[in-house]
Amino acid sequence: MTYIADLPSFSASLDIQESKIYPITFKYRFKYQKKQNEAMTQNFSENIDQFSNWKSDIGKTLSRFRLWLRRNDLFNEDIDKRLFKLQESLKNEYLTIGFVGEFSRGKTELINALFFADYGQRILPSEAGRTTMCPTELFFDKKENRPYLRLLPIETRLEHTTLTEYREMPNLWTEVPLMTSSAQEMTLALHTITQVKKVSIGEAKELGFDPDMLERCGDLDEMVEVPAWRHALVSFPHPLLKQGLCILDTPGLNALGSEPELTLKLLPQVQAIVFLLSADTGVTASDMSVWEDYIQKVEHKDELGLFAVLNKIDTLWDELSSRKKIDKAVKRMIDTTARQLQIDPRNVLPVSAQKGLVAKVRKDKSLLVKSHIEELENILSTNLLENKEKIVSSSVIEETRLLIHESLQILNQKHEQLSKQKTELSTLTGDNKEKIHQLIEDNKVTFIEFQKKSLSVSPSQRLLEKQTQILLSVIGSKVLSKEVEGTLDELVNSRTTIGLFRQMKQFFIAINAIMVELSREAELTNKMANSLYKKFSSDFNVDLFELRPFPIIKLNKQLNQIIRQSNKLNKNMFTAFTEQSIAVKRFFAGTVTDVMNFFKTTRKTTIDWTQSVINPLNQQLRIHHHMIISHQQELEALKKSEFNIEGKLKALNNLLTDIEIERDTALELSGTLVDKKLFDSARPKPSNIVHLKATVRGK
Numbered sequence: 292m293t294y295i296a297d298l299p300s301f302s303a304s305l306d307i308q309e310s311k312i313y314p315i316t317f318k319y320r321f322k323y324q325k326k327q328n329e330a331m332t333q334n335f336s337e338n339i340d341q342f343s344n345w346k347s348d349i350g351k352t353l354s355r356f357r358l359w360l361r362r363n364d365l366f367n368e369d370i371d372k373r374l375f376k377l378q379e380s381l382k383n384e385y386l387t388i389g390f391v392g393e394f395s396r397g398k399t400e401l402i403n404a405l406f407f408a409d410y411g412q413r414i415l416p417s418e419a420g421r422t423t424m425c426p427t428e429l430f431f432d433k434k435e436n437r438p439y440l441r442l443l444p445i446e447t448r449l450e451h452t453t454l455t456e457y458r459e460m461p462n463l464w465t466e467v468p469l470m471t472s473s474a475q476e477m478t479l480a481l482h483t484i485t486q487v488k489k490v491s492i493g494e495a496k497e498l499g500f501d502p503d504m505l506e507r508c509g510d511l512d513e514m515v516e517v518p519a520w521r522h523a524l525v526s527f528p529h530p531l532l533k534q535g536l537c538i539l540d541t542p543g544l545n546a547l548g549s550e551p552e553l554t555l556k557l558l559p560q561v562q563a564i565v566f567l568l569s570a571d572t573g574v575t576a577s578d579m580s581v582w583e584d585y586i587q588k589v590e591h592k593d594e595l596g597l598f599a600v601l602n603k604i605d606t607l608w609d610e611l612s613s614r615k616k617i618d619k620a621v622k623r624m625i626d627t628t629a630r631q632l633q634i635d636p637r638n639v640l641p642v643s644a645q646k647g648l649v650a651k652v653r654k655d656k657s658l659l660v661k662s663h664i665e666e667l668e669n670i671l672s673t674n675l676l677e678n679k680e681k682i683v684s685s686s687v688i689e690e691t692r693l694l695i696h697e698s699l700q701i702l703n704q705k706h707e708q709l710s711k712q713k714t715e716l717s718t719l720t721g722d723n724k725e726k727i728h729q730l731i732e733d734n735k736v737t738f739i740e741f742q743k744k745s746l747s748v749s750p751s752q753r754l755l756e757k758q759t760q761i762l763l764s765v766i767g768s769k770v771l772s773k774e775v776e777g778t779l780d781e782l783v784n785s786r787t788t789i790g791l792f793r794q795m796k797q798f799f800i801a802i803n804a805i806m807v808e809l810s811r812e813a814e815l816t817n818k819m820a821n822s823l824y825k826k827f828s829s830d831f832n833v834d835l836f837e838l839r840p841f842p843i844i845k846l847n848k849q850l851n852q853i854i855r856q857s858n859k860l861n862k863n864m865f866t867a868f869t870e871q872s873i874a875v876k877r878f879f880a881g882t883v884t885d886v887m888n889f890f891k892t893t894r895k896t897t898i899d900w901t902q903s904v905i906n907p908l909n910q911q912l913r914i915h916h917h918m919i920i921s922h923q924q925e926l927e928a929l930k931k932s933e934f935n936i937e938g939k940l941k942a943l944n945n946l947l948t949d950i951e952i953e954r955d956t957a958l959e960l961s962g963t964l965v966d967k968k969l970f971d972s973a974r975p976k977p978s979n980i981v982h983l984k985a986t987v988r989g990k
């Protein structure tokens with residue numbers, strides 16, 4: 292059986308590149324009403340607080356489970372590693388929102404209004420110009436635990452190094468000190484992000500810009516302005532960011548087209564996309580390009596929230612018109628926007644970012660209501676967190692419950708053995724020494740049998756370990772480096788974009804062949820592991836938990852995702868001049884690195900998987916061995932009348948009761964993980980959220 296069936300074919304030419312339109316799902320419905328704000332709303336920080344508490348409760352359950360394992364003598368290095376990984380991944384969960392749209396739609400202003408109004412001023416620079424085009428990530432760097440502004444010079448676009456790689460090289464970024472104690476200092480420092488540079492048209496093209504979309508430098512016709520920075524990372528200790536919120540502010544169409552990594556890699560990783568339009572321009576041709584070429588191309592996983600926001604509704608406010616008339620005008624604008632995007636009008640959220648910010652700063656309640664900023668905040672944060680809950684539930688929670696149940700099984704085994712000993716001992720009445728003697732002899736036989744069977748486990752385990760080595764050799768670094776180096780060489784030397792696409796196609800064919808072989812070997816590995824478990828269960832008469840097969844399906848899926856992401860790079864995403872562009876080379880080189888990293892983690896996964904198959908068996912053997920030996924010692928002591936049977940039976944009973952209590956505790960821990968919901972069901976949902984599906988048809 293092969294699991295590769297859904298591997299997409301990689302088109303060799305740009306022209307036949309498929310441009311798949313994904314159905315877009317909106318999970319909210321916004322109704323433009325007059326008195327909206329009467330609904331109970333919770334803002335971002337309240338919602339994120341709730342999320343943090345929820346995560347910390349899960350963390351507490353994990354810690355309690357750790358103690359439980361120690362108490363029950365079930366703690367070992369393997370479990371410790373798995374638990375540690377879960378605790379870390381819980382801590383590192385980021386919640387990312389991406390703001391996408393043409394320049395000047397008010398993305399940056401909206402970020403200011405939603406998150407930074409407490410500073411009493413506009414923290415992030417929002418400008419009318421089209422050159423403020425540096426993608427910016429706002430978060431708090433927990434590792435470095437300090438504020439900073441890091442800027443990647445635009446010239447790095449001439450290199451083959453990808454953004455992902457640059458992230459790991461902080462010394463190549465320009466760092467600007469960020470004084471978080473003063474809002475003014477912060478604003479000043481953050482203004483650096485918008486710096487521009489004068490370059491010749493030729494240089495601008497080389498850097499991947501379309502000169503037609505750039506501003507000319509007044510007097511010098513041959514010179515244009517380009518952003519000075521390619522990417523900005525802002526780490527600062529804002530309470531929301533400290534709790535794991537991450538904001539991605541993207542520039543307009545121009546920069547989206549020259550940074551495929553941004554659109555094809557960073558965007559698909561976010562939990563919510565806010566697509567911004569503006570009421571003063573309506574839906575323009577370039578808005579449509581962003582919508583069709585970038586947003587619809589993002590793979591719309593279930594957990595992705597998508598929001599179409601119509602900003603600047605204040606431009607429709609007219610002092611001389613009645614409220615009714617203004618509402619009508621806004622409603623008309625919403626309907627037009629929805630028709631153009633081919634979505635339900637109820638999915639277009641009207642807002643005025645600017646007035647929202649002003650209202651928050653001035654604490655002007657009626658302006659706040661008119662700006663609709665609070666409703667957007669509520670819908671956005673509720674949706675974002677509900678999606679994140681789903682993700683955490685299907686990863687951390689499921690994995691922890693699995694660990695709990697695996698450990699429970701071992702405890703059950705212990706319980707069963709002790710019950711057997713109890714039954715045995717209770718047949719002894721008075722000082723029936725003859726029978727004790729018999730039991731001792733029986734136990735000796737059991738021990739010999741146990742040892743014999745134990746010996747037969749090791750060869751099967753070794754066989755599985757050998758098979759693991761075969762798996763590792765299929766995906767070994769040597770095999771790969773040949774493919775990878777060859778491809779990278781060709782990518783560097785290729786002169787045409789078509790040549791680049793062809794090279795990647797060949798690379799994927801080679802990688803595909805490796806995965807087919809891995810799948811074949813994985814199937815064999817699973818068979819071996821299964822028979823090892825079957826034999827173990829029947830030899831030792833234990834009910835083993837179900838074996839988790841080697842995760843080949845998941846691995847194939849992961850690789851397919853990398854390939855699919857690469858496949859989505861197509862002609863529409865580039866303006867004509869980027870033909871044979873370095874951006875394509877860089878993007879593909881990035882894909883090759885992703886594939887390499889994928890195999891690196893797959894090697895680790897393989898080793899961990901084998902350990903997770905073998906370790907529980909060894910643990911069972913250890914417990915079994917320990918129980919036979921201690922039983923033997925007890926029988927010997929009984930024989931010598933060092934203590935009486937009644938006393939021993941009592942002790943056994945206590946032990947059994949203890950195990951039963953511990954068993955209940957484990958079940959309770961597992962139950963807590965499912966019962967604990969992020970949002971209390973009693974909490975009123977925003978009245979305007981109705982779950983609906985709206986499918987957007989492509990062109």
Ligand SMILES: Nc1nc2c(ncn2[C@@H]2O[C@H](COP(=O)(O)OP(=O)(O)O)[C@@H](O)[C@H]2O)c(=O)[nH]1
Pocket residue numbers: 392393394395396397398399400401416417418419423602603604605606642643644645646
């Ligand atoms: N009237 C009005 N202007 C806005 C609003 N939001 C943003 N702007 C203005 O639009 C321009 C571009 O805003 P900016 O946030 O930089 O847009 P971005 O390029 O999408 O990030 C700035 O001059 C803002 O002051 C709004 O709600 N109403």
Ligand SMILES: [Mg+2]
Pocket residue numbers: 398399400417418423540541542
């Ligand atoms: Mg901006």
